Amino acid sequence: MANNSSSSTYYVSVEKLQIGLYVFIDLPWFQHPFTLNSFRISNEEQLRTLKSLGESRFRYDPKRSDADPDDPVETPSTEEPKTTESDTPDEDLSPELAARRKRIRALEAHRRRIEEVDKTYLKATGILRNLNRKLMTRGEETLQEMDVLVDHMVTAFLKHPEVTLHVMGEKFSGVESYSHSLNVSVLSMMLSKGLGLSEEQAHSLGVGALLHDIGLAEIPERVLKKRPDEYTKPERDLRAMHCEFGVRLGKKLGLPPGILAIIFQHHEMADGSGYPTGALVDKIAFPARIVSLVNFYDNLCNPTDLAQALTPHEALSFMFGQRRTKFDAAILQQMIRCLGVYPPGSIVSLSNDVVGLVLSVNPTKPLRPWIMAYDAKVPKEEAILLNLEQETELVIAKALRPALLPPAIHAYLSPRQRITYYFDSSVQATQGAK
Structure with missing residues (x-):
């Protein structure tokens, strides 16, 4: 050797x-x-x-x-010199053409970043599915791998100045529950920094959110596959027991108290209307309050029956306007700062009558997000991305219901095929909710 x-x-x-x-x-x-x-x-x-x-x-x-x-x-072991494409515009170009080329490069970079995070999300979903399959048979090893998965998620989704996560909203056979757990974990960790959690606390929150529905493994498949409005009272009561079942499984795995609290309390509500104990906000562990809010939001956007799905804009408006007392006020405010007035995934009409999909939020200017615009003359794969922070002559006129879109626009924007969660960690750190 x-x-x-x-x-x-x-x-x-x-x-x-x-x-x-x-x-x-x-x-x-x-x-x-x-x-x-x-x-x-x-x-x-x-x-x-x-x-x-x-x-x-x-x-x-x-x-x-x-x-x-x-x-x-x-x-x-010498470091190879890094080669980067020059950003200097061709001196022979007119200022207008140079500006246009710079804008094209920026949009291409944004699109590549979106594609990369999309692939990362799909991989993380697959890993989570495999880990759940062996959780009870190889518990210690699986929990260590979940710790690694959370570390990768932090690196991929949270530590860059701009992080875009595309979440597939359509229900794929066998992976929907894992997509939900991943959504809740990522969104919870997105909120954690602005809420003052340390890195260690945020990591524990991420693992607890991944495992919050572990107790559903004890519920018969015939019950889980039914729509909530079809449940009999005994079936509804049985499903509600997944919190207790989850704690029982968690103790077998040797999970720490903080994660067990998330599993047990992720359906508790600040006003005492939740379950399993009807605890008021001061009796609910702070990480569990975060997961409860995010879990509620993701279930509105991605319910079992997609015909009942709300857009992110509708979901956040409903939570703030009609269910505000059910959540910790500081956490709800932090989510609004994070997701914006028009949360990613919203369909909007602009002041020039262009229809588009909100891709990501500009946290410092929540009314001026990134938009993917519908244009019948541009191929879907090359859709125009508009940064309304730069396109100052355009404003959002109103939000639209995806179901009311003409078929061609709906197919182009695919509003139910992807929800994008955007987070700017550098801005979040300066905003600080507390």
């Missing part, structure tokens, strides 16, 4: 991969199916998956490997 100098990097060709090697995957997290970007290969399935990624070689760590490839390649 080559010497283990800390100043060297070791590679192994894809053909020489073997069980026991500790490898690194130098690809974006959403471009491979593994929970971690580095791990020790432990079985043939991992080998096959690594070989299917299309890489010719992989970095590996000799010190953490239990095997020794016969063709290691050692290269100096």
Whole structure:
């Protein structure tokens, strides 16, 4: 084996991969199916998956490997210079054309970022589904992987100046419950910084939100598949017991009290109208108040019966206008700051009669979000993105019901196929809810 100098990097060709090697995957997290970007290969399935990624070689760590490839390649650990595309406009261009090209580049970058977060979300949903399947049989290992998943979610969705999360609103067979848990976890962590939670508290909140519905595993499938308005009273009472069932399962897994409180109280309401105990706000753990609000919001946007779905604009307006007493006031205010007056996913008509989908919020100017505009002359894949903070001559005239859109506009904007949650962590930190 080559010497283990800390100043060297070791590679192994894809053909020489073997069980026991500790490898690194130098690809974006959403471009491979593994929970971690580095791990020790432990079985043939991992080998096959690594070989299917299309890489010719992989970095590996000799010190953490239990095997020794016969063709290691050692290269100096020097940093390669980064190459970036020049942002300097062509001096021969007119100011108008230079400005147009700069705008095109910005829109393309925004679209690429949207695509990347979309892929990351879908991967996280798949990982969460697999983790839930083995939660009760390999509890300790699964909880450790959930911790890693939350860390990845923080990196992918929360720590950048601009974070856009596209959440697929359509119900895909077998993944809807995992999408809901992921939505609630991400949105809860989005609110946490402005509410004064530490990184450790936000991490615990994220894990608790991922597990808040764990007790549904104890409810018969025939009950879970029914629409809420079709429940008999015994079925409604049984489903409501998923909070107690969740705590029982959580104790078996050795979950800490803070996460158990989220599981037990995520349906409690500030005015005492929730369940299982009808606790008032001062008796509800603060993280559970966050999850209760976010859980309520996501259930309005993505209910079991999509015909009953509210737009994000309608959902937030309903919560603030008609259900305000059910939530901690500071948390509700923070959500409004985070999601804006026209929450992402809203369909709006602009002052020039253009119809568009709100993609993301400008937190400092909630009336001037990013809009994906409908234009029959522009292919859907190349839809025009408008930043109303820059398009100062345009304003939002009103919000529209997706069901009332002409079929062509509905298909183009696909309002029920994606909801976007946007968060600007740098702005949030300066706003501070408390």
